[in-house]
Amino acid sequence: MTVRPSHTLIAHRAVPALPSEGTIGVIAPAGPGALDTEKALQWMRARGYGLKVFPGVYEKDGYLAGSDDVRLRDLHAAFADPEVDAIICLRGGYGTPRLLDRINYDLLSRHAKPFVGYSDITALHLAISRYAGFVTFHGPLLNADLLGDKEPPTVTSFFAMLRGQLKSGSVLSHPAAYPLSTVEPGIAHGRLLGGNLAMIAATLGTPYEIDVEGAVLFIEDINEPLYRIDRLLTQMRLAGKLARLRGVLVGDIAGVEVDALNRLLKQTFEPLRIPVLSGWRSGHCDPNLTLPLGALVRLDAGKQELLLEQDVVIR
Known part of the structure; x- marks a missing residue:
């Protein structure tokens, strides 16, 4: 890769x-x-x-x-x-x-x-x-x-x-009690962008849609069964928003069974040959970890690590 x-x-x-x-x-x-x-x-x-x-x-x-x-x-x-x-x-x-x-x-x-x-x-x-x-x-x-x-x-x-306790070069901590899943291994460098999947999809076609060029996409959601997650990801694919990604970090998709979700993620992203890491505790979940959107990051899906490649706050 x-x-x-x-x-x-x-x-x-x-x-x-x-x-x-x-x-x-x-x-x-x-x-x-x-x-x-x-x-x-x-x-x-x-x-x-x-x-x-x-x-x-x-x-x-x-x-x-x-x-x-x-x-x-x-x-x-x-x-x-x-x-x-x-x-x-x-x-x-x-x-x-x-x-x-x-x-x-x-x-x-x-x-x-x-x-x-x-x-x-x-x-x-x-x-x-x-x-x-x-x-x-x-x-x-x-x-x-x-x-x-x-x-x-x-x-x-x-x-x-x-x-500002987390500087450029810091690996973001993730609680060991919540295992991560490597859906697709590999390393990606890019700007972390995204958030709630349904809201990302709702802005497509507007002047406020996500700019995915060279991005590491972060997604999370709640109250969306698996078929709706499929529909939202398919909408993004058909809108041309997946082909230019460098990697994907999947947060909490509340209410969706993990193995079923990971199968869908593999079907969606395997053809793109980009790293995909799933299960990050951010979103409608407990705990809910803070992520810096717009910041340059290094996603290593194989090692299950997310590393900052810039300072996100300055003193």
Whole structure:
């Protein structure tokens, strides 16, 4: 298998590291959720951080956390706020695609900082990658993960990534209690991109679709039976989004039997002769490990390792 070097790719910009005693802003760009503010404040204070809650977190508009105007305002305000050192999303659900064509990407780029979330937040990761060009983080949501008392690697991974404890050359830790599967061996260098598979597919054909040229694709999902995962992967293949990949990292596909999933992955990716590693604990799972989207990585599916090839935050 030919290994193409990473120097042919331009790295996304690293963002400022989360400083000690910094402030983490929380926004709700997707669905609504009841935030126990006092619990959240105590959780952050116990770890040395402040919390700034933006107004839309307390709003509800049907299946949305406030109107599009409210959610967009909070997104812009959180990035522009000099007191906010990192941004975490309250929850996923639905709603972020409605904002994509209204976001001021120049503003986000000028005030780049760690931005964290998953599930529906994938649409924001994809759009920021394409139009602002800085690293974002597929990682825990405030309600479901940090306040949900998930296994310790969830919090350890989150802070290690945002504080800059993981440098270029670091191998990302994966808990031994959760075995990985080498679907296709090999080594790939590329920019790690992706997130929720259904959301990736939903953006195809729009100006915010994933840029797969030279990418290591990361996918995860929930509430999608095997045949729907097949349909989503087939949609990506027919859209020409698989042929240019360098490798694939598969996160948690909740509710799908592992052997059946790996058979489907082999059928899909074996003809492409690229490395595929499955079972990474990121997504709708416990623990939920943080991944740097847009960052250059080295995926060794045979050794079952994911290594950073750039610093993702800077001090």
